[in-house]
Amino acid sequence: MASESKLHVVMFPWVAFGHMIPFLELSKVIAQKGHRVSFVSTPKNIQRLPKLPPNFASLINLVKIPLPLVPNLPENAEATMDVRTEDMPYLKKAFDGLEAGLSEFLQNSSADWIIYDFAPHWLPPIAAKLGVSRAFFSIFNAWFISTLGPSVSAMVDGSDPRTAPEHFVVPPEWIPFPTNLAYRHYEINWIRSTININASGFSDTYRLGYVIMGSDAIFIRDCNELEPLWLNLLEELHQKPVIPVGFMPPPAQNYGADKDETWVSIREWLDGKNKSSVVYVALGSEATLSQNDVTELALGLELSGLPFFWALRKPPGSTKSDSVELPQGFLERIKGRGLVWTSWAPQLRILSHDSVGGFLTHCGWSSTIEGLTLGHPLIMLPFLVDQGLNALVLVEKKVGREVQRNEDGSFTRNSVAETLRLVMDFDGEGRAYRNNAKEISEIFKDKNRQDRYLDQFVEYLENQRALLQKT
Ligand SMILES: *[C@@H]1O[C@H](CO)[C@@H](O)[C@H](O)[C@H]1NC(C)=O
Ligand SMILES: *[C@@H]1O[C@H](CO)[C@@H](O)[C@H](O)[C@H]1NC(C)=O
Numbered sequence: 001m002a003s004e005s006k007l008h009v010v011m012f013p014w015v016a017f018g019h020m021i022p023f024l025e026l027s028k029v030i031a032q033k034g035h036r037v038s039f040v041s042t043p044k045n046i047q048r049l050p051k052l053p054p055n056f057a058s059l060i061n062l063v064k065i066p067l068p069l070v071p072n073l074p075e076n077a078e079a080t081m082d083v084r085t086e087d088m089p090y091l092k093k094a095f096d097g098l099e100a101g102l103s104e105f106l107q108n109s110s111a112d113w114i115i116y117d118f119a120p121h122w123l124p125p126i127a128a129k130l131g132v133s134r135a136f137f138s139i140f141n142a143w144f145i146s147t148l149g150p151s152v153s154a155m156v157d158g159s160d161p162r163t164a165p166e167h168f169v170v171p172p173e174w175i176p177f178p179t180n181l182a183y184r185h186y187e188i189n190w191i192r193s194t195i196n197i198n199a200s201g202f203s204d205t206y207r208l209g210y211v212i213m214g215s216d217a218i219f220i221r222d223c224n225e226l227e228p229l230w231l232n233l234l235e236e237l238h239q240k241p242v243i244p245v246g247f248m249p250p251p252a253q254n255y256g257a258d259k260d261e262t263w264v265s266i267r268e269w270l271d272g273k274n275k276s277s278v279v280y281v282a283l284g285s286e287a288t289l290s291q292n293d294v295t296e297l298a299l300g301l302e303l304s305g306l307p308f309f310w311a312l313r314k315p316p317g318s319t320k321s322d323s324v325e326l327p328q329g330f331l332e333r334i335k336g337r338g339l340v341w342t343s344w345a346p347q348l349r350i351l352s353h354d355s356v357g358g359f360l361t362h363c364g365w366s367s368t369i370e371g372l373t374l375g376h377p378l379i380m381l382p383f384l385v386d387q388g389l390n391a392l393v394l395v396e397k398k399v400g401r402e403v404q405r406n407e408d409g410s411f412t413r414n415s416v417a418e419t420l421r422l423v424m425d426f427d428g429e430g431r432a433y434r435n436n437a438k439e440i441s442e443i444f445k446d447k448n449r450q451d452r453y454l455d456q457f458v459e460y461l462e463n464q465r466a467l468l469q470k471t
């Protein structure tokens with residue numbers, strides 16, 4: 001490619017590792033096609049990113065902009081993993097303070113494109129004034145974004161009665177095709193935290209609506225082979241081109257090094273188990289489980305009689321006084337059969353081990369993609385906004401079962417154990433889930449198809465920019 005047609009693309013993710021990692025993966029895709037990338041975040045976040053392979057080091061410029069201090073935000077907190085759920089609004093407020101630093105950077109960078117996340121509602125007008133093309137990159141799928149509001153103006157305005165939290169218990173009426181996608185009553189508080197204005201001064205839907213409104217395009221981690229109606233709907237609702245980038249299945253190098261000490265000890269444990277017998281249990285890094293949740297989940301795993309590997313990290317920013325405890329005697333009773341792992345766990349490595357045969361997951365979109373890429377049936381236990389909707393779609397696709405919750409949202413050890421047994425059964429229902437998960441994994445791991453999405457995405461960046469520069 002001629003050097004004058006090289007693009008300079010600026011990437012600006014929200015400060016959560018679940019967002020920064022897919023933004024970084026997308027940066028590599030752009031850089032691989034010979035374009036220049038500036039990846040912008042705060043110093044401590046840049047420092048904690050996985051190391052770039054040497055061939056990318058000169059193509060991806062890691063740009064550090066210091067996070068301003070705001071009252072109530074714990075010292076040194078720069079990412080969601082550093083703060084408790086209730087402190088999240090202060091992190092968003094600090095994030096908004098990156099405006100001055102990023103503007104200065106953009107003024108000086110002669111960027112062609114800036115690709116950003118849902119949070120920086122102030123950014124599109126700044127970029128537009130500088131003549132930089134703009135896109136929102138959604139790490140969430142099309143059904144979640146489409147159900148948040150009938151239009152960008154409704155999302156920004158917030159006064160449309162159809163977008164009041166109570167209305168989300170039935171499928172939104174702006175969805176023109178039959179669907180069962182709606183929040184359960186106990187999930188209303190999850191959606192409330194997305195819709196309500198918070199200490200950051202803006203609701204998440206306001207942020208998202210504004211960001212989409214000011215964008216030239218929406219890039220999204222989704223693809224036509226799974227649920228095509230929602231991608232078309234998203235385009236219609238928001239009147240913006242929607243370009244799916246595919247699932248971006250995790251690359252092999254993310255599986256961790258073979259000789260890595262953590263992995264070696266986990267692998268040895270897994271090697272001692274029968275094929276497809278182990279349940280991998282991980283509920284994501286964002287949800288804060290209550291003491292009751294942890295107790296019932298633990299006792300449910302115990303009751304199931306199944307071998308399990310439980311990646312159980314302390315909730316973000318937790319102190320000794322608010323940390324949760326495993327039931328008394330639990331660790332001794334499950335010794336040999338189950339393993340509770342309290343530090344970082346190489347999820348992809350574990351999921352790809354032969355002994356693992358099922359995934360007890362919160363149904364976050366990234367984890368869902370990882371589980372299904374490896375063809376595992378799912379035991380679903382959602383905890384946050386988009387996760388409940390993901391579970392509904394996955395239940396309909398019969399790739400697993402959701403743990404039944406009571407009306408108040410609590411769940412019991414018995415419902416955990418029963419769901420585990422049904423999904424992990426080698427015969428009957430379990431066999432069907434396993435086969436369906438294997439079948440659907442073909443879409444996720446079809447490298448040609450997924451590469452085609454990424455090629456088309458980069459072509460879009462190139463062609464649109466060329467068009468804009470001509471006019
Ligand atoms: C702008 O770019 C010039 C030349 O690369 C550099 O010397 C200057 O420090 C930059 N200013 C800012 C604010 O980044
Ligand atoms: C593996 O399966 C066999 C046959 O069902 C069983 O006897 C054995 O105890 C299992 N091994 C482990 C480690 O669970």
Ligand SMILES: CC(=O)N[C@H]1CO[C@H](CO)[C@@H](O)[C@@H]1O
Nearest residue numbers: 089192193194196197198199
């Ligand atoms: C500081 C503040 O306003 N926090 C609120 C943010 O939103 C959640 C969910 O609606 C409330 O529970 C908090 O009190």
